[in-house]
Amino acid sequence: MDIRFSAEEIAFRDELRDWLGEVLPTLGDPPDRDDWTARRKWDMGWQRKLYDAGYAGINWPSEFGGRGSTPTEHLIFLEETTRMGAPYVGMNFVAQLHAGPTLILEATAEQQARHLPAMLKGEEVWCQGFSEPNAGSDLASLSTRAIRDGDHYVVTGQKIWTSFGHVADYCELLVRTDQEAPKHRGITWLICPMDLPGIEVRPITTVAGSSEFCEVFFDEVRIPVENRVGDENDGWRVAMVTFSFERGTAFISELLGTMNQLAEMAELARGIRRNGSTAWDDDEIRREIGHLQAEYDALWALTKRVVSQAQRTGMPGPGGSVFKLYYAEVKKRMADLAHRMLERGALVLAEGGGDEQTGGDMVASRLYVLSLSIAAGTSEIQRNIIGERILGLPKER
Amino acid sequence: MDFELSDDQVALCDGIRDLCQGRFDIDTVRGLADCGGVDRQLWSELVDTGVFSLVVPEEDGGVGLGWAEAGLVFEQLGRALVPGPLVGTLLAAGVVDDSVVGLVERTDGSALVEYPDVIDALLVLDGDGVWRVDAAELSFEPAQSVDPLTPVGRVAELPQGDEVGGCYGWVNRAVFLCSALQVGLATGARELAVAYAQERQQFGKPIGQFQAVKHKCADMYSREEVARAALYYASCVLDAPELADEDRAVSGARILAAEAADHNGKDCVQVHGGMGFTWEIDAHLYLKRAWALTPCFGSLDEHAERIAAMV
Ligand SMILES: Cc1cc2nc3c(=O)[nH]c(=O)nc-3n(C[C@H](O)[C@H](O)[C@H](O)COP(=O)(O)OP(=O)(O)OC[C@H]3O[C@@H](n4cnc5c(N)ncnc54)[C@H](O)[C@@H]3O)c2cc1C
Numbered sequence: 001m002d003i004r005f006s007a008e009e010i011a012f013r014d015e016l017r018d019w020l021g022e023v024l025p026t027l028g029d030p031p032d033r034d035d036w037t038a039r040r041k042w043d044m045g046w047q048r049k050l051y052d053a054g055y056a057g058i059n060w061p062s063e064f065g066g067r068g069s070t071p072t073e074h075l076i077f078l079e080e081t082t083r084m085g086a087p088y089v090g091m092n093f094v095a096q097l098h099a100g101p102t103l104i105l106e107a108t109a110e111q112q113a114r115h116l117p118a119m120l121k122g123e124e125v126w127c128q129g130f131s132e133p134n135a136g137s138d139l140a141s142l143s144t145r146a147i148r149d150g151d152h153y154v155v156t157g158q159k160i161w162t163s164f165g166h167v168a169d170y171c172e173l174l175v176r177t178d179q180e181a182p183k184h185r186g187i188t189w190l191i192c193p194m195d196l197p198g199i200e201v202r203p204i205t206t207v208a209g210s211s212e213f214c215e216v217f218f219d220e221v222r223i224p225v226e227n228r229v230g231d232e233n234d235g236w237r238v239a240m241v242t243f244s245f246e247r248g249t250a251f252i253s254e255l256l257g258t259m260n261q262l263a264e265m266a267e268l269a270r271g272i273r274r275n276g277s278t279a280w281d282d283d284e285i286r287r288e289i290g291h292l293q294a295e296y297d298a299l300w301a302l303t304k305r306v307v308s309q310a311q312r313t314g315m316p317g318p319g320g321s322v323f324k325l326y327y328a329e330v331k332k333r334m335a336d337l338a339h340r341m342l343e344r345g346a347l348v349l350a351e352g353g354g355d356e357q358t359g360g361d362m363v364a365s366r367l368y369v370l371s372l373s374i375a376a377g378t379s380e381i382q383r384n385i386i387g388e389r390i391l392g393l394p395k396e397r
Numbered sequence: 398m399d400f401e402l403s404d405d406q407v408a409l410c411d412g413i414r415d416l417c418q419g420r421f422d423i424d425t426v427r428g429l430a431d432c433g434g435v436d437r438q439l440w441s442e443l444v445d446t447g448v449f450s451l452v453v454p455e456e457d458g459g460v461g462l463g464w465a466e467a468g469l470v471f472e473q474l475g476r477a478l479v480p481g482p483l484v485g486t487l488l489a490a491g492v493v494d495d496s497v498v499g500l501v502e503r504t505d506g507s508a509l510v511e512y513p514d515v516i517d518a519l520l521v522l523d524g525d526g527v528w529r530v531d532a533a534e535l536s537f538e539p540a541q542s543v544d545p546l547t548p549v550g551r552v553a554e555l556p557q558g559d560e561v562g563g564c565y566g567w568v569n570r571a572v573f574l575c576s577a578l579q580v581g582l583a584t585g586a587r588e589l590a591v592a593y594a595q596e597r598q599q600f601g602k603p604i605g606q607f608q609a610v611k612h613k614c615a616d617m618y619s620r621e622e623v624a625r626a627a628l629y630y631a632s633c634v635l636d637a638p639e640l641a642d643e644d645r646a647v648s649g650a651r652i653l654a655a656e657a658a659d660h661n662g663k664d665c666v667q668v669h670g671g672m673g674f675t676w677e678i679d680a681h682l683y684l685k686r687a688w689a690l691t692p693c694f695g696s697l698d699e700h701a702e703r704i705a706a707m708v
Binding site: 001002003004009072075286287288289290291294295297298299302304305307308311312319325326380383384386387388390391392393394395396 | 398402594595602603605608612614615618622630632633640646649652653700705708
């Protein structure tokens, strides 16, 4: 049980800090939330800078162009970039955190050569086409159909909640290739170029007024069979590989950003004047801030445990589900506290909506946090996973 | 960084768990309520295993391990509901010669002292230091404790006692050890609830198949794991204070462990239905011990304040 960084880990961190210290001041101002062209340029530009400096694919193995860092170095990377205010992974999320790692484990050499270098250089935006209108929590019941026609799959159906679908170049797409088989055994994982004829993308407006995700319609879209990852009808297993990454390190920057936000909130509380005192003088507000900090510190410690497990076993431990479940609730409490402090000010959204991912506008954040217990497996599903897979309670069905 | 348990630490946990299962099975533990919480023979087995001398350096006759190990051991003791003045006796090891040592904070007026009938000495903590009072100097008015495994007696006024040296950072260490016991209690309560949820049938199926029960168990596990992470982090900071602020780490563990033990105790009662409200089922023992351990060395509000001042 040792949370100290080794000499190599410290050397890695110091070198990274130096580089960030040089590069961050040259970046300029981040783009507006709704200017997607500028956002793409910003996110991909940052990825390219990481690539040129040797920090792209930090945790990808070096034979695939990554840096081959240990899970601890990955954690240090995320900690330092967030702490120093570097851009968030943004629309590179799916490529860097799901699709890339999945291709590394499951794809053919040709598929890897075609996509992995481009992902690392920030030349490909990916999206995740898993959920459907009738297949959300029960993802395995998905019905987007793929019929084999020579060396193509002909795909017809609909995906929904596809984050960054309207800017993506490729999609990790789950389709049904066997209608008769039990639902988990008729699914196939495909790489789908988003510019194929027959694909229509319609952005959906979120509660925050932004358009982060889309509906994607497929009308007889011809996808080459060579785009299949894994065997036909083995896509559910491949998707499970994708999920293990999603629940592993995906929330580290989030948590650290949230801790920065709490510090800002404490500052704000000390400044807000009401009836001759400050919000900070309110015992309940002050104690809730202390309480939230205790919980975030604990979640950060839990993250270090999950990362240490990954370092020993090669896979993130079950702590990921616990983290996600707990974090969503704590973050909602923090957003509510901010609003108690802001009082009437809680009616006003900052101009442009603010950066709801990692800080800034607390009003936008109160909306954003609603998605934390829904996206990437709802809290109810996380509780099922913990109850059944960790505690061994009987399955529902 | 490797925040997982080392092989030695895993072996230590296993050893203490075996000791608890072998010597402190639940019937024995319940029986201890009839002899003031401590049986000298069993206590000496804890002493001989090194439970109390864990952090005493080897050259002074101790085991020479750190707070990480002390936390792991106390977690196992909490999980098994082992009673007795565990925290006081560990802190007192190497400082005074008594073998069953109580610990209390000096307050104005009367004081409640735990395990009044079995302690050899009481150590009193106040702003000026730590003071030893011989048990013979104390006269107790009887008081009924909420927790049968934490008997208490009331002392009208604590004697001044004799100052003892070498008591660096005792408040944080006492708080830390109470937190470790509570993480163990949270685990014990969760394990009991999950076992019952698997075995008890209603509507023709195990109640653990109902989501309302399953999800409660999942929440118990989550609380426990988050509290455990906070506890392990605090233990690392106690062992290497240059790493981070000790007060913040300990107060954080304190809050999460106390809440996890309290909530898991209540949920364990609930999962047991009517049985949970009986003396016979152990659920109440976890909850009551959790309650007994919380109002020690600062309220949870005070710990939250201590952290808030650092945000
Ligand atoms: C911000 C955001 C981004 C997303 N991005 C993507 C993306 O890029 N790609 C993608 O494929 N998907 C994405 N999703 C979709 C997300 O994975 C699904 O919304 C989620 O899995 C829930 O599915 P659903 O919306 O169909 O809700 P449903 O499954 O219909 O659930 C509705 C309610 O019923 C509950 N429920 C359902 N089944 C059970 C059960 N067995 N037991 C108890 N309760 C149950 C749920 O917990 C929920 O409260 C995104 C979602 C959000 C909010």
